[in-house]
Amino acid sequence: MDNRLQGKTVIITGAAGGIGEVLSEKLAECGMNIVLTGRRKEALEAVAEKVEQMGGRACVCAGDLSDMNFLEELLERTQAAFGGVDVLINNAGLSHRCPVEEMTPELFESIMKVNVQAPYFLCQKAVPYLRKSNFATIINIGSVVSHKGYPLQSVYAASKHALLGFSKSLANEVFKENIRVHVISPGSVFTDMIASVRPDLSPEGMILPEDMAEIVIFYLEHRHTNAVIDEIEVHRVTKEPFA
Numbered sequence: 001m002d003n004r005l006q007g008k009t010v011i012i013t014g015a016a017g018g019i020g021e022v023l024s025e026k027l028a029e030c031g032m033n034i035v036l037t038g039r040r041k042e043a044l045e046a047v048a049e050k051v052e053q054m055g056g057r058a059c060v061c062a063g064d065l066s067d068m069n070f071l072e073e074l075l076e077r078t079q080a081a082f083g084g085v086d087v088l089i090n091n092a093g094l095s096h097r098c099p100v101e102e103m104t105p106e107l108f109e110s111i112m113k114v115n116v117q118a119p120y121f122l123c124q125k126a127v128p129y130l131r132k133s134n135f136a137t138i139i140n141i142g143s144v145v146s147h148k149g150y151p152l153q154s155v156y157a158a159s160k161h162a163l164l165g166f167s168k169s170l171a172n173e174v175f176k177e178n179i180r181v182h183v184i185s186p187g188s189v190f191t192d193m194i195a196s197v198r199p200d201l202s203p204e205g206m207i208l209p210e211d212m213a214e215i216v217i218f219y220l221e222h223r224h225t226n227a228v229i230d231e232i233e234v235h236r237v238t239k240e241p242f243a
């Protein structure tokens with residue numbers, strides 16, 4: 001089978017660690033041009049080096065996703081580096097564990113900016129570029145909390161519910177232009193984030209970042225088919241199914 005991913009350009013937010021880092025490496029193995037973004041420039045450069053060592057092409061664009069000017073810059077730099085955008089993966093996210101009564105307006109705003117405002121406006125700014133691609137795909141990384149309301153995760157849950165609602169609406173706005181919008185909603189993934197949000201959980205049986213990358217690759221390898229899966233909900237192997 002042809003490698004349909006070869007030479008396509010993907011922007012990955014939150015690429016310096018966790019799911020985004022593994023995603024960057026695995027999509028580079030598929031021959032994609034990788035635009036890595038996040039705040040930690042050195043960590044992004046280390047990932048870019050790994051991508052380049054495996055023969056891939058990477059462009060580091062460090063910045064803060066809560067800065068609206070940076071979102072525009074990210075698209076412009078991607079265009080300059082690789083001549084277009086085929087795939088946008090909104091993976092960056094912030095979580096916080098505390099009772100509702102302890103949440104501050106400042107923390108609320110910072111989480112909403114990264115988890116909702118940034119994907120919203122990155123999608124808005126990416127659409128004109130995606131219209132020029134025959135592979136146009138947006139993948140938003142949601143969470144099990146896009147559907148559920150666990151205690152002590154109120155702002156995180158509110159933000160992921162909002163991201164899902166936005167994704168549904170956007171998907172309906174752009175599907176006739178051959179732009180696909182998907183959501184992946186995982187339970188606990190073995191990264192630094194889960195250790196801070198669910199310190200009670202054992203790492204055993206958690207979803208691995210590599211598993212997340214396989215799901216993304218599945219979406220992209222099936223980009224040409226007439227069968228479209230809007231959202232994939234994923235739970236860890238140690239959690240009861242259909243819960």
Ligand SMILES: NC(=O)c1ccc[n+]([C@@H]2O[C@H](COP(=O)([O-])OP(=O)(O)OC[C@H]3O[C@@H](n4cnc5c(N)ncnc54)[C@H](OP(=O)(O)O)[C@@H]3O)[C@@H](O)[C@H]2O)c1
Binds near residue numbers: 191
């Ligand atoms: N781990 C889980 O159990 C789990 C479960 C369900 C869903 N998810 C979702 O999966 C995605 C990836 O999470 P992860 O587990 O890989 O967490 P992670 O390791 O903490 O990665 C999150 C990334 O977001 C980036 N980020 C945060 N604030 C940013 C900002 N203001 N500007 C730019 N980048 C920013 C961070 O990069 P910098 O520090 O370099 O800025 C970091 O690389 C998130 O959307 C998360 O909600 C995770």
